[in-house]
Amino acid sequence: MCAETLTKAMKAAISDVLETMFFMTAQFDETGRTLKEWLSDKQLLFGASMRFSGPSSGLLWLIAPVSTLDDITANFLGIGKEEINDEQRSDTVKEALNMIGGHGFSMLDRKDTFALGIPYLVEGLKAIEDMRGASSVGTILIDIGNNHLAAGAVVD
Amino acid sequence: MAVNVLIVDDSLSMRAIIKKTIKVAGFEVGKFLEAEDGKKAMRVLVDEWVDILLTDINMPNMNGIELIGEMKKDEVLSLIPVVMVTTEGSEKRIKEAMEMGAKGYIMKPFLPEEIKEALSTILGEAEYVRRDLDKGYEGRDF
Numbered sequence: 274m275c276a277e278t279l280t281k282a283m284k285a286a287i288s289d290v291l292e293t294m295f296f297m298t299a300q301f302d303e304t305g306r307t308l309k310e311w312l313s314d315k316q317l318l319f320g321a322s323m324r325f326s327g328p329s330s331g332l333l334w335l336i337a338p339v340s341t342l343d344d345i346t347a348n349f350l351g352i353g354k355e356e357i358n359d360e361q362r363s364d365t366v367k368e369a370l371n372m373i374g375g376h377g378f379s380m381l382d383r384k385d386t387f388a389l390g391i392p393y394l395v396e397g398l399k400a401i402e403d404m405r406g407a408s409s410v411g412t413i414l415i416d417i418g419n420n421h422l423a424a425g426a427v428v429d
Numbered sequence: 430m431a432v433n434v435l436i437v438d439d440s441l442s443m444r445a446i447i448k449k450t451i452k453v454a455g456f457e458v459g460k461f462l463e464a465e466d467g468k469k470a471m472r473v474l475v476d477e478w479v480d481i482l483l484t485d486i487n488m489p490n491m492n493g494i495e496l497i498g499e500m501k502k503d504e505v506l507s508l509i510p511v512v513m514v515t516t517e518g519s520e521k522r523i524k525e526a527m528e529m530g531a532k533g534y535i536m537k538p539f540l541p542e543e544i545k546e547a548l549s550t551i552l553g554e555a556e557y558v559r560r561d562l563d564k565g566y567e568g569r570d571f
Contacts, residue, residue, distance in 0.1 A: 289538055290537075290538045293538035293539070293540060294446070294537070294538045294539075346442070349442060349446065350442060350445055350446070351449065360441065361441070361442060364440050364441045364442045365442045367440065368440040368442050368443050371440070371487070371516050371537075372516050372537045372538050374516065375487075375515070375516020375517055375518060375536075375537065376516060376518070376536070376537070376538060378518070378519070379516075379517070379518025379519060379536070382519075383518065383519055383520050384519065384520055384521070386519045386521045386522060387519070389487050389516070389517070391439070391487070391488075391489055
């Protein structure tokens with residue numbers, strides 16, 4: 274499986290997860306912008322990554338500015354942005370990736386069993402750039418009501 | 430009848446969401462109990478009365494399938510209904526969970542109605558389960 278196939282499934286999963294669990298509508302940027310153009314390094318960026326194995330192996334990632342993560346966390350937990358703490362923010366981004374990954378793989382092929390790893394936190398664009406040294410990579414640029422985030426897949 | 434619910438998930442946020450969903454659905458809950466993995470859930474099960482357990486699969490230390498396996502080894506704990514609430518949706522995984530004895534399987538992302546429906550069905554049978562548990566707990570030294 275190539276990263277392109279996986280990112281296609283991830284896009285559908287991102288739409289479903291953001292709408293069902295976070296009450297947000299995702300729009301995808303198809304203008305060919307790069308990750309660096311989409312997410313400025315000047316902002317504090319946090320995210321999560323998670324390995325997968327099975328018929329193919331690799332990793333998935335999700336990253337966003339802290340302000341966007343606060344919006345996502347507030348919607349998820351049904352609390353005000355001012356109430357959010359670091360643990361809730363970290364936990365929410367890991368869980369969001371977990372749901373996107375699980376849902377994406379189940380849409381790809383319900384017969385294959387992909388094993389998902391435990392999501393872990395990543396910080397800054399460099400962490401993502403370092404992952405993308407593999408041969409097959411896919412990046413998804415996501416817009417949720419003027420907030421930007423990005424996700425992607427790296428297939429070994 | 431108020432029921433005690435054990436929610437097992439390594440995500441604090443997900444435990445909060447499930448808890449809120451159950452509250453909003455209007456179930457009469459005595460105690461909400463939480464554990465972040467299967468091992469900790471086993472400790473809660475020994476210390477507390479649990480009427481229904483909702484668990485994730487993909488967790489560190491002891492996953493949800495292993496947790497059901499551990500519960501099955503105990504005559505009393507094996508009677509507690511378990512609902513999987515997980516991102517894992519392959520047919521193989523669902524079959525594995527149901528064969529292990531799970532009473533329900535809810536895929537994340539989920540709609541609140543899915544939790545409500547699963548719990549309504551299972552708790553409808555809970556009277557019988559509780560009666561069996563009552564018998565099982567008699568004379569046990571925890």
